[in-house]
Amino acid sequence: xxxxxxxxxxxxxxxxxxxxxxxxxxxxxxxxxxxxxxxxxxxxxxxxxxxxxxxxxxxxxxxxxxxxxxxxxxxxxxxxxxxxxxxxxxxxxxxxxxxxxxxxxxxxxxxxxxxxxxxxxxxxxxxxxxxxxxxxxxxxxxxxxxxxxxxxxxxxxxxxxxxxxxxxxxxxxxxxxxxxxxxxxxxxxxxxxxxxxxxxxxxxxxxxxxxxxxxxxxxxxxxxxxxxxxxxxxxxxxxxxxxxxxxxxxxxxxxxxxxxxxxxxxxxxxxxxxxxxxxxxxxxxxxxxxxxxxxx
Amino acid sequence: xxxxxxxxxxxxxxxxxxxxxxxxxxxxxxxxxxxxxxxxxxxxxxxxxxxxxxxxxxxxxxxxxxxxxxxxxxxxxxxxxxxxxxxxxxxxxxxxxxxxxxxxxxxxxxxxxxxxxxxxxxxxxxxxxxxxxxxxxxxxxxxxxxxxxxxxxxxxxxxxxxxxxxxxxxxxxxxxxxxxxxxxxxxxxxxxxxxxxxxxxxxxxxxxxxxxxxxxxxxxxxxx
Numbered sequence: 001x002x003x004x005x006x007x008x009x010x011x012x013x014x015x016x017x018x019x020x021x022x023x024x025x026x027x028x029x030x031x032x033x034x035x036x037x038x039x040x041x042x043x044x045x046x047x048x049x050x051x052x053x054x055x056x057x058x059x060x061x062x063x064x065x066x067x068x069x070x071x072x073x074x075x076x077x078x079x080x081x082x083x084x085x086x087x088x089x090x091x092x093x094x095x096x097x098x099x100x101x102x103x104x105x106x107x108x109x110x111x112x113x114x115x116x117x118x119x120x121x122x123x124x125x126x127x128x129x130x131x132x133x134x135x136x137x138x139x140x141x142x143x144x145x146x147x148x149x150x151x152x153x154x155x156x157x158x159x160x161x162x163x164x165x166x167x168x169x170x171x172x173x174x175x176x177x178x179x180x181x182x183x184x185x186x187x188x189x190x191x192x193x194x195x196x197x198x199x200x201x202x203x204x205x206x207x208x209x210x211x212x213x214x215x216x217x218x219x220x221x222x223x224x225x226x227x228x229x230x231x232x233x234x235x236x237x238x239x240x241x242x243x244x245x246x247x248x249x250x251x252x253x254x255x256x257x258x259x260x261x262x263x264x265x266x267x268x269x270x271x272x273x274x275x276x277x278x279x280x281x282x283x284x285x286x287x288x289x290x291x292x293x294x295x296x
Numbered sequence: 297x298x299x300x301x302x303x304x305x306x307x308x309x310x311x312x313x314x315x316x317x318x319x320x321x322x323x324x325x326x327x328x329x330x331x332x333x334x335x336x337x338x339x340x341x342x343x344x345x346x347x348x349x350x351x352x353x354x355x356x357x358x359x360x361x362x363x364x365x366x367x368x369x370x371x372x373x374x375x376x377x378x379x380x381x382x383x384x385x386x387x388x389x390x391x392x393x394x395x396x397x398x399x400x401x402x403x404x405x406x407x408x409x410x411x412x413x414x415x416x417x418x419x420x421x422x423x424x425x426x427x428x429x430x431x432x433x434x435x436x437x438x439x440x441x442x443x444x445x446x447x448x449x450x451x452x453x454x455x456x457x458x459x460x461x462x463x464x465x466x467x468x469x470x471x472x473x474x475x476x477x478x479x480x481x482x483x484x485x486x487x488x489x490x491x492x493x494x495x496x497x498x499x500x501x502x503x504x505x506x507x508x509x510x511x512x513x514x515x516x517x518x519x520x
Contacts, residue, residue, distance in 0.1 A: 022462070030410070031409070031464045032411070075412050111413065111414075115375065116375055116379075179366065179367060184367065184370060186370060187371050187372055188373070242462045244498065247466050247469065248466070249466075249490060
């Protein structure tokens, strides 16, 4: 199998998967329950999610391991099972992906702040290292460090992946739109800060996830492309903003609405498009259709 | 250095996050006295603790909150300012305890049950404290029972509820309902990435704060 980077270099536009967290909730995950524990408790349900994205036409799927670092798992007394949980997560997604689609091991933030002295850089690095190695052992061929807001934490994660695995490394951050239309993470990192720092740390692909729908993602990709025309760019957009209806949180952007922005996102320079919170296999199916038309 | 100049310098330390003399941040103020030293000097000089609080600390944190809500500064700058303010507050503690300096009121805050995220909640707590309120922080994963116990102990307090996850919004609704059933007059304000004013009105909370500064504005209006 070619690497994602090789496929992109050969001119391919690729489609990633949609939401995992909101999907798990639909399948019965309770607030306050550890999502990653389901890899051991209910692997069949997790496999169902992975399979539904493969069936929708995703070229790559993530793993149910976003909060699978020692810091987050320790809130559930699972800090001794980091490797095992991540290995299981990757094994499930690999089972759905087979040998010709990519498995992206998901690595989210720890929730600890370096600048406040909560943790040291070395502690973060070690935590990400264990997680990354577990994901690779379970069959991930790429690792996606995602929803990052702090450059140093993202650097620790990307370096831990680069130094200790042979996976491709992707890093995406979550940006908010400022009143003047520019984008920053809550820690003040701009897309222009992200690109050189993550390339230097060893990332092969960079981008943005969560926090925004497709429309805002266009502005973020523009900012990235303004300083780097070459680096492969991945976008995981939300299905719009969350809306609370009848005791339930829903994301209202329909598959058609999301798909409508897809060509613009591609024109801006995105190479891989997928979804984050609220996107379903139906959204992905629609995006796959649009991307196919764009490729022909 | 005169009194006004000292208070102005102290305010700058808080605004730009100069904790003490040895603190490396911000680089532009390297080697200068920080909030720690200047607060001690102010008290030694005989400046009233209430003046230090109002004219330097609250004044500076107000600017910080304002800049944050305009996205001119971000979380790191806000945290370092809050750290400088807390350092100054340590020197004022005896005066709060003796009753010589009064706070504006009490604010109970917590992240709702099922939600373990504390960054946003902590930011609000720091800025509200910096605005002159006593903050009672119940932490994360706080259920209705814990909120009600705290209200029972502090019946005049205003209560803030935080949620980051869309999945814990229903818990927020439940907790607001339970608190209001027992304490209909307690003011409840909500915040967090997925909530908005529409949600606030749907669940019967009193205020919605998109950022820490608006929580302060809401609280201050209650005691104005």
